[in-house]
Amino acid sequence: MGVTPAKLYVADLGERAVVRITGRANCLSSVSFKRVINSLIERGRRVFTLDLSDCQLMDSTFLGVLVGLNRTLGQAGPDGGFSLYKPTETVRVLLDNLGILELFSTAESLGQEEAAEPVEAGEASDKTELTHTSLEAHRNLMDANPENEAKFKEVTRFLAEDLKRQEAAGSSD
Secondary structure: OOOOOOEEEEEEOOOEEEEEEEEEEOHHHHHHHHHHHHHHHHOOOOEEEEEOOOEEEEOHHHHHHHHHHHHHHHHHOOOOEEEEEOOOHHHHHHHHHOOOHHHOEEOOOOOOHHHOEEEOOOOOOOHHHHHHHHHHHHHHHHHHOOOHHHHHHHHHHHHHHHHHHHHHHHHOO
16 A cells, blocks of 8 residues: 554553554554554553654544544443543644544653553454454544544445455455
8 A cells, every 4th residue: 555554562561551653543553553452451451541742643544443442441441541642733633623532531641661562563464354444443433423424424335335345255255
């Protein structure tokens, strides 16, 4: 696709985790981000701080994955979820424009961030996984704010049709 995915760095601090996102958080990096967070959730982490001080932008797929994961964490208990540390102005405006900024708290500090380890950005195992992730992400954005339906209705329709074609082609192999 020619677009470089964001780099992810994780500091697992026991009760919580810090994830630093650098570069452009796009649909390609959304799959590895979802895998990293789900892995941490499986290990019992429910509280996450996202260091966005070096995140240049987030596309709608990444934002939708973030909203979906935040909803999952919130359902696990009142203390679960993501707090945002120093989001860049571009990212903050994107979150605000989609009406999802208020879903996240603000972190004033990172704590022991020196323990952050880079995460290998594994790509989606196939195009079907990427399409499914993108479709789910855009549905999350529409669920989070009804005003987003007009913005993403056609995208979700296209992605759903594309996913059906991919699955039909896969079953005929």
